[in-house]
Amino acid sequence: MQALIITVGTEILLGNILDTNSKYLATRLKDLGIDLYKIISVGDNLPRLSTVLKEADGVYDYVFMTGGLGPTEDDISKEVLMDLIGEKDLILDKDAYDNLKTYFKNDKRALEINKGQAVFPKSAIVLQNEKGTAPGAIMRSLKNTSFVLMPGPPSEMIPMFEKKVLTYLPKKAVIKNLIVRTALLAEWDMAERVDLSSSNPTISPYVTDHGPILRISAKAADEKKADDLINQALVKVKSSLGKYIISSDGRSRYELIIDMLRQRGEYVACGESITGGLIASSLIDISGASDVLKESLVTYSNEAKEKYLNVSHETIRNFGVVSKEVGKEMLDGLRNLTGADLCLATTGYAHQGRVFLAVLYKDKYLIKELNIKGDRNRVRRISKNHILDLAILLMRGDYESNIDF
Numbered sequence: 415m416q417a418l419i420i421t422v423g424t425e426i427l428l429g430n431i432l433d434t435n436s437k438y439l440a441t442r443l444k445d446l447g448i449d450l451y452k453i454i455s456v457g458d459n460l461p462r463l464s465t466v467l468k469e470a471d472g473v474y475d476y477v478f479m480t481g482g483l484g485p486t487e488d489d490i491s492k493e494v495l496m497d498l499i500g501e502k503d504l505i506l507d508k509d510a511y512d513n514l515k516t517y518f519k520n521d522k523r524a525l526e527i528n529k530g531q532a533v534f535p536k537s538a539i540v541l542q543n544e545k546g547t548a549p550g551a552i553m554r555s556l557k558n559t560s561f562v563l564m565p566g567p568p569s570e571m572i573p574m575f576e577k578k579v580l581t582y583l584p585k586k587a588v589i590k591n592l593i594v595r596t597a598l599l600a601e602w603d604m605a606e607r608v609d610l611s612s613s614n615p616t617i618s619p620y621v622t623d624h625g626p627i628l629r630i631s632a633k634a635a636d637e638k639k640a641d642d643l644i645n646q647a648l649v650k651v652k653s654s655l656g657k658y659i660i661s662s663d664g665r666s667r668y669e670l671i672i673d674m675l676r677q678r679g680e681y682v683a684c685g686e687s688i689t690g691g692l693i694a695s696s697l698i699d700i701s702g703a704s705d706v707l708k709e710s711l712v713t714y715s716n717e718a719k720e721k722y723l724n725v726s727h728e729t730i731r732n733f734g735v736v737s738k739e740v741g742k743e744m745l746d747g748l749r750n751l752t753g754a755d756l757c758l759a760t761t762g763y764a765h766q767g768r769v770f771l772a773v774l775y776k777d778k779y780l781i782k783e784l785n786i787k788g789d790r791n792r793v794r795r796i797s798k799n800h801i802l803d804l805a806i807l808l809m810r811g812d813y814e815s816n817i818d819f
Contacts (some may be wrong), residue, residue, distance in 0.1 A: 415448045415475045415584075416797070420466060422481035422491050423566060424457035434568055435480040438811035442575065447587030447633060448476065458488035467498050472557030476583075483548035485528045492534075495561055499553050501535035509542055510534075510549040516687030517547050541578040546570040552582055587633050590640040594628040594651055595660040595667060598804035604628060608654045615647045625660075625667060625799040657812040660803065667802045669702045674809055675706035675756065682805075683754035684710040685723050685744045687735075688769055690764035692798040709752055713744070723747030723759075736761050741772035741781045749774060756809065758801055771801040775808045 425431050426767050436453045443450050451474065456463045463482075470477050482491030486710065497506075510532035515630045518524035531548050534540055541550035543565060550564040562579055564571045596604060604619035606624060615632035628651060632643035650660060660667050675682055684694045684707075694710035697703045709721055716735055719725040725740055725745040733739040744759035755776065762769030767786040773779070 416473075417443055417448045417450050417476040417478060418470050418474045419450065419453045420463075420470075420477060420479045421453070421455045421485075421566075422458065422463060422479060423455075424459075426455045426481075426489070427457050435566070435571055438568065438572060439478055439480075439575070443478075444589050444591075445700065446583055446585050447589050448583070453784070458482060458490060460490050461492060463490060463494045464497070467494060467561070471498060471555050471559050474559055476560050476562060478562045478564070480564045480571050483531065483550070483565045485531055485547075489548075491563060492574065495563060496535060499535055499537075499555055499561075501537055503535050503536040504533055507532050507534055507540045507552050508551065510540055513542060513549070514704065526815060532626055532807075536801065539564060539582065541574055543570055543574060544577070545573055550574050550578070552579070553798055567568065587635060588637050588638065589631060589633045589638045590644060591632075592630040592644045592648065592662065593664065594630065594655075594662045595650070595665075596626045596655060596658050597660050597667075597807060598800060599626050599658055601626065604655070607658075608651055612647065615643045617647055617651065623795060623804070628655075657807065657810070660806060667799070667806060670694050671802055671806055671809075672697060672700050672702055672706055674806070676702065678755075680706065680755035681752070682756040683705055683748050683752040683758040685748040685757070686710070686712050687714055687719070687744075687760055689760045689798050689801075692712065692794055693758055693760070693801060696798060696802070708754070711748070719747075719761075721743060723751065736768055737779050738770055738772075741770040742779065745772050745779065745781075747776040756805060758805060760797055760801060762797065764793045767793045769797045771797060771804060773801060773804050773808055775805065778808060779818060780804055780808050 419436050421433050421435055422450065426433050433455060435645040440450050454466060456466050466798045479491055482489045491686055514528050514532060528547055534551055535553060543549045546565055548565045553561045564574050601619045601621045608617060610617050612639060615630050618629045620627050620629060630644050630647045632640045634640040634643060652659060686693055691712045694707065697707050712720055716730055720727055721745050725743040729739050730742055740761055741759055744761065745757045748757040748759060757774040758768065759772040769784045769786060770781060771784060772781045780806065786796050
């Protein structure tokens with residue numbers, strides 16, 4: 415089954431509001447096994463919306479529309495759709511009109527203005543709106559496309575979809591996903607190492623703000639068959655990526671590192687310069703962080719590095735504050751100050767993208783230089799992700815013998 419999502423509203427095209435409806439509907443359609451082919455946003459323009467609907471009619475099994483259902487002149491969705499359907503036999507839906515009466519407390523002027531919201535073709539399935547005034551509807555065209563019309567506000571659209579629309583949608587298949595989190599690799603690097611040719615399950619590499627991932631998606635008649643397909647693909651992914659895999663059980667790198675430290679009864683401390691507290695903040699976002707993170711420092715200036723981490727003034731003068739030597743002294747100072755089993759330190763120039771990531775676990779040092787392209791926030795974000803990846807690999811004992819970075 416093929417589907418299209420259309421969001422209606424000039425405010426979307428102007429960037430005044432974020433289209434969260436499409437994200438929500440895409441996720442739900444995936445769960446139902448309905449293949450989403452396209453998402454389109456159209457302004458409050460009658461000819462343009464009419465063109466989009468005519469192009470979709472007969473091509474898709476379902477067209478899900480949100481927005482444009484109010485009483486004002488720019489609320490054109492139902493008008494355009496009824497014109498496409500071509501049914502002349504219109505009725506005033508009693509339940510919808512009763513809802514308007516209740517909402518407006520029988521105010522005659524308000525009812526006169528809003529009455530049109532309760533008018534539908536006789537063949538339409540009217541979807542009552544429990545959270546607002548504009549009902550939705552399901553209308554079927556002569557070309558057998560079902561148009562599902564819903565209000566724009568997510569607070570109205572989501573309850574209508576869950577309580578009304580779902581009762582009319584067939585569940586043809588199960589689509590399941592598994593996220594495999596990887597360490598250090600770029601998107602192109604993952605694509606080079608893993609066979610992405612399978613159509614079911616599909617394996618797709620992505621780089622997110624929280625690091626690189628592979629998404630395995632499988633479509634099957636039931637959950638067991640979908641799980642079997644995913645597990646078969648996971649075996650191949652593990653064979654291709656080996657120790658680069660951080661997790662395939664849903665845990666983030668932040669959760670994983672906290673779990674590892676907690677299980678070992680160990681502690682972590684951070685001495686951050688370029689990352690400015692991002693590492694500690696990411697760990698603190700996870701429940702249980704207090705078990706393993708006792709203290710952390712942001713030593714942004716040279717003076718702070720010298721004062722709190724005992725970095726030598728001569729080392730900074732001779733090698734520069736962004737250097738392997740300063741990174742090592744930051745680690746030594748951090749361990750002497752906190753006694754932590756795992757110490758993480760960063761120093762770099764965000765505007766240049768030049769960064770040193772320094773990790774000390776027990777007596778093992780790992781200091782790496784990165785050159786990252788992008789704005790300062792991208793540089794800091796990638797630095798945070800990479801140093802946690804390095805820490806996990808070092809704690810696992812995987813870095814020296816398995817990882818080339």
